[in-house]
Amino acid sequence: MNTTHHLRKLFGRTMEGLCLAAAVVAMIPLFAFLWQLFAKGAGAITLALFTQLPLPPGEVGGGLRNAILGTLLVVGMATGVGIPVGIGAAIYMSEFADPRLTAALRFCCDVLSGVPSIVMGLLAFQLVVRPLHHFSALSGSLALAFIMLPVVVITTQEMLHLVPHSLREAGHALGIPSWRIAASISLRAAAPGILTGAILSVSRIAGETAPMLFTAFGNPYQSLDPNAPIATLPHTIFTYAISPYDDWHRLAWGGALVLVLGVLGATLLSRFILWRHQRGLNA
C-alpha cells in the first residue's frame, strides 16, 4: 500500500515535471528568435536604412526606404477599406440582423479567417492583376483587406456582444433613433475592444508576404503610385534573406527588426488598451 502510494506520487511528480519542461521549451522559440533578431538586427538599424534606396546586388550599403514607405501605403489602403467595412458588417450583425443570419455570417467569418493568405493573394491576382495586366499596390492592398476583414468582423462583433442590452434599451426608451444607438451607445461602449481588434488585424497584415508576391510584386525604386508595382518590407526581407549577398542579409535583419518592433509594439499596445479598459470596468 505504502509503496504504491509512493510510486504514484513519484510518477505524478515526474509527469508534472514534464509539463513544466514543456512550458519552458514552449518559450524557447520566442527568445531564440528575439535574441538573434536583436543581435543581428540592431547593428543594421542606421539612418541609411530609413532614408536610402536599395543598391544593386553585391554593393554594400543602401537602405529600405522604398519598402518601408511601400508597406505603410499598402497596409494603410487595406486598413482604410478593411476596418470600416468590417466594423459596419459587425454592427449589422449585432444590432439589426436576424440571429440566424448573424450566426451564418459569423460562420463565414470563422471559415474565411482560416483561408490561407496565399489563396487571398491568388484571388486578388485574378480580380485586379489579370484584368489590368499589371501588378499594383492596389491589388496588394485588396488582398490584405480580404485577409483582415474576417478578423475585424469577429473581434468587433464579440466586443459589441459584450455591451449590455439594458444600455440599448435605455436608448430606445429615450426615443433615440436606432442608428444613433448603434453608433453612440453600442459602438462607443465597445470602442476600446474594437480598437484592440483593429490594431491586431493591422499588425497581422503588416507582416504578410505570400500574397504580395504576385500582387504588389516588389519594386527596387521608390514608388507611391497605387497603380504600379511597389516594394513592401516583408517581401523585401524575403528576397534579401534568400539572396547570396552578406550585405543583403544584414539589411534583411535590420528590416526584420523594424517590422517586429512595429508588430510587437502594436500587439503590446492593444493589450495595454484592453487591460486599462478592463481595469476601468472593474473599478
Added chain:
Amino acid sequence: MDDAVLDSTGRITPGQILPYRAEDLQRQGSGRSADRVFRLTTGLCAAVVGALLLVVILFMVKGSALAFRDHGFGFMFSPEWDPTNQKYGALTFLYGTAYTSLIGMAIALPLGVFTAVALVEILPRGPAKLISLAVELLAAIPSVLLGLWGIFELVPLVRRFEIYIYKSPTGLRHLPIFSGAPLGVGYLAAGLILAIMALPFILSVTREVLLQVPASQREAAYALGATRWQAIWRFILPYSWKGIFGAGLLGLARVLGETMAVTMVIGNTPQIKASLFASGYTLASVIANEFTEAPSELAISALISLGLILLVVTIVLNAGARLMILYLNRRMGTREVK
C-alpha cells in the same frame, strides 16, 4: 419627469461610457431616413463579408478550370511537375504539405497540451500569465521572419543534428527516415518551423478548454484520493479530449497553408522522399515560388488549382472543427466557447 433616467448632471447613468445628453441624441438625425441609410450601409458591409467566401471559392474554381480540363482529375494524383513540357501533377506537393504538417502537429500537439496543463493546473498565476504572453507574442511574429530565423539559425542546427546522425556509430542513418545527405533544409526543418507556428494556437485553445472544466470534476478526483497528476490525466484531460481534438484540427488547418517560412527552409525540390532529412516542396511554397514565373496560362491555372486544393481542405477542416465544437457545446449544455 423627463429626466427620470438621467442623473443629476444630466447624463445617462453609466456616465463614463455615455457622455451625451439624451436631448442631443434625440435632436440629431431624427427621422426614419437616417435609420434606413445606416441600416442599408451596414447591411452592405455584411453582404460583402458573406459574398467574399463565395467569391473566393468561385474565382479559385474558375481559375483552375483550365488545368482540370486539360489534365482531368488525374491532376491530383500525378507526381509529375514539368512546366517546360506542360505536364502538371499535384501529388508531390500534396505529399510535402501532408508530411511537413504531420511533423509539425506531432511536435506542437503534445508540447501545446502539456504546456497548457502546466499553465492551468500546476503553475501559479503569475508565471503562467508570463508564459502565455510569451507564447502569444510568438503568434504575432510574421511567417517570413520565422523563415529568416530558420535560414540562419534553425537550418544550421538541423544540419548539425543530421551530421550527428550520419556519423553516429549506431547506424541510424540506414533507417529510411534518417537517410540521405545532411543538407539542413528539408522536411524536418519545415516541420519544426510549422510546430513553432502552430504552438501558440494549440496552446491558447487547449488552455480555454481546460479552464472550462468544472471545478467539481477536479474535486471529485481529489475526493477519491487521486494525486494531482491522476486528477489531470484521468479526470481533467478525458473531459477535454474532444475540445483538444478541435484545437488540433484548427491548428492543422492553419499549418497547411503556411507559406513563407516553409518555402525558406524546405529546399524546394519536387520529389517524394520518406526521409526526414530530404528536401521537398509543399502546395503553398510551389505557388509562392513559381507563380510569377509561370510560362503559360496552363501553368498559372495549374498553380491556382493547387491553391484551390488548399482552400477546399482548409474550409473543410475549419468548418468541421467549428461545427464539432458547436455540437459538443450544445450537448454538454455549456456556453459557446468564443
